[in-house]
Amino acid sequence: MNRASNAKEVILTSDTTGESWSAAVWDPRNGSLLSVYKNATALGHRSLQLLSDSYVLGADATRPRIHIWPLNSPLPLPNIRLTTPGKVSALICTPNGSYIIASVAEKLFIWQTCNGRLLANLTGHYQTVSCLATTKDGSLFASAGEDGLVFVWSLYSALNDTRSSPVHAFSNHSLPVRDLYFGHGGARARLYTVSLDRTANVYELGSGDLLLSLVFDAPLTAVTVNVRESELFVGCITGEIFQCNLHEPPRGVEHHVTVSSCEESAVFQAHKSNVTALSVSINCCTLLSGSTDGTVHVWDIASRQVLRTLQHKGPVTAAFFAKGFDNFRASVLKPRLQVHNLQRTSDDGGRDSIVEVVSRGRNSAEILNFESYVEDSSDSRGLDQTTKKLNDLQKEINKLKKINAALYQYGVTHILKKSTTDKEH
The missing domain is CATH 2.130.10.10 (YVTN repeat-like/Quinoprotein amine dehydrogenase)
Known part of the structure; x- marks a missing residue:
């Protein structure tokens, strides 16, 4: 049933x-x-x-x-x-x-x-x-x-x-x-x-x-x-x-x-x-x-x-x-994980064991392949949003550079000039 x-x-x-x-x-x-x-x-x-x-x-x-x-x-x-x-x-x-x-x-x-x-x-x-x-x-x-x-x-x-x-x-x-x-x-x-x-x-x-x-x-x-x-x-x-x-x-x-x-x-x-x-x-x-x-x-x-x-x-x-x-209610089970027989005692070499990765709707051979993630997401909205954020950050950096240059110029033309005048007097 x-x-x-x-x-x-x-x-x-x-x-x-x-x-x-x-x-x-x-x-x-x-x-x-x-x-x-x-x-x-x-x-x-x-x-x-x-x-x-x-x-x-x-x-x-x-x-x-x-x-x-x-x-x-x-x-x-x-x-x-x-x-x-x-x-x-x-x-x-x-x-x-x-x-x-x-x-x-x-x-x-x-x-x-x-x-x-x-x-x-x-x-x-x-x-x-x-x-x-x-x-x-x-x-x-x-x-x-x-x-x-x-x-x-x-x-x-x-x-x-x-x-x-x-x-x-x-x-x-x-x-x-x-x-x-x-x-x-x-x-x-x-x-x-x-x-x-x-x-x-x-x-x-x-x-x-x-x-x-x-x-x-x-x-x-x-x-x-x-x-x-x-x-x-x-x-x-x-x-x-x-x-x-x-x-x-x-x-x-x-x-x-x-x-x-x-x-x-x-x-x-x-x-x-x-x-x-x-x-x-x-x-x-x-x-x-x-x-x-x-x-x-x-x-x-x-x-x-x-x-x-x-x-x-x-x-x-x-x-x-x-x-x-x-x-x-699935006719074919789509498990998120693998199940193996349980050990009754622990082993010392277990920390070096290979862990099998299970993924739905994706070739498991690609899971640890960084290139596949870059290729798959090249035309995705996520990458577009990242590019936009990088462009915005670059604009902000350029703006800060201009402000710093203006502050430097002001310091040179006003502060140093005033200091020189005071010494002459």
């Missing part, structure tokens, strides 16, 4: 059964099933990921491997084995798909997608890492888990220093952290965390400060914000979802939020148990939520009413909005 859709966004979901499919793509406008990914087992909690605009990844719930499918095919990618050192407990990809980051127990592993090399093995956590997140530009990533610690890592440092330490280490949570979310802003973004200790924390990465700590009546299990970062949504173990206005934060760092103190309209109520996933559409009008009760609800944020429900056969392990890439 693979019906075409022109939607700007789609919904991706997975559940614990994996009976009919391991993951599915839905149309958020009407809730119809667009395509499925199968021939694999159930995927682990929040391990469903998009690898750039080309592939779907998901960690096996019980075995040490990661499944991969082309976006436009229900069948896994042939001849590719993404085997990991152990069962993956959390999985994330950088936004451009260049790196895959996974946790196995308390350790973090980073692979380069184009050649499958294991580039880093990070340690620091004392217990299993259960959630990972990356900034929108891929420069930083965060890890958290059962030990209640939240680490923020520099991807560059992790890849270039075998003894890399976290950029930030937060220990404000007293119980396991259940979800992480990065806002916009790269290295100065905000990081949102929720924990079973009933707190939702907001950190600013530029300074490393804790900006806000919201304390709720129930343990928290999921978090997200809208693209404007004006509204915070947190899911509880009870099934309730709270909405908090970040444009009107409390004056103090810590603030207690109770059902009685919240307006009734600030609570989304429909799930019967633990909220496992939250996501907001790009237009900030629709909220998506998944739960262990086997339902994925699509909400209208303004009215807090359920627009439609996507029924699953078991507890939902992932549910999020994604861009409706062309490859979802």
Whole structure:
């Protein structure tokens, strides 16, 4: 089943059964099933990921491997084995798909997608890492888990220093952290965390400060914000979802939020148990939520009413909005990147490895040929604009030369002449 859709966004979901499919793509406008990914087992909690605009990844719930499918095919990618050192407990990809980051127990592993090399093995956590997140530009990533610690890592440092330490280490949570979310802003973004200790924390990465700590009546299990970062949504173990206005934060760092103190309209109520996933559409009008009760609800944020429900056969392990890439409905996949088998151990000679370059609509042999770029752009608008700028700069230089010459002439005829006259007197 693979019906075409022109939607700007789609919904991706997975559940614990994996009976009919391991993951599915839905149309958020009407809730119809667009395509499925199968021939694999159930995927682990929040391990469903998009690898750039080309592939779907998901960690096996019980075995040490990661499944991969082309976006436009229900069948896994042939001849590719993404085997990991152990069962993956959390999985994330950088936004451009260049790196895959996974946790196995308390350790973090980073692979380069184009050649499958294991580039880093990070340690620091004392217990299993259960959630990972990356900034929108891929420069930083965060890890958290059962030990209640939240680490923020520099991807560059992790890849270039075998003894890399976290950029930030937060220990404000007293119980396991259940979800992480990065806002916009790269290295100065905000990081949102929720924990079973009933707190939702907001950190600013530029300074490393804790900006806000919201304390709720129930343990928290999921978090997200809208693209404007004006509204915070947190899911509880009870099934309730709270909405908090970040444009009107409390004056103090810590603030207690109770059902009685919240307006009734600030609570989304429909799930019967633990909220496992939250996501907001790009237009900030629709909220998506998944739960262990086997339902994925699509909400209208303004009215807090359920627009439609996507029924699953078991507890939902992932549910999020994604861009409706062309490859979802393409008859022939046009990948932006190559995928290779993952190494289970790192090698010392890897830094001299050849990196294969993949490009769409261009002969890959020309990618590093400077002459081809000059020839291809000789009659382009970009070169015309550059020529115009150079001409303008030359005119400005000539103008400055004339001004300098006039100033020099003035100095000779007036200042020196006056100095000579003064000496004569």
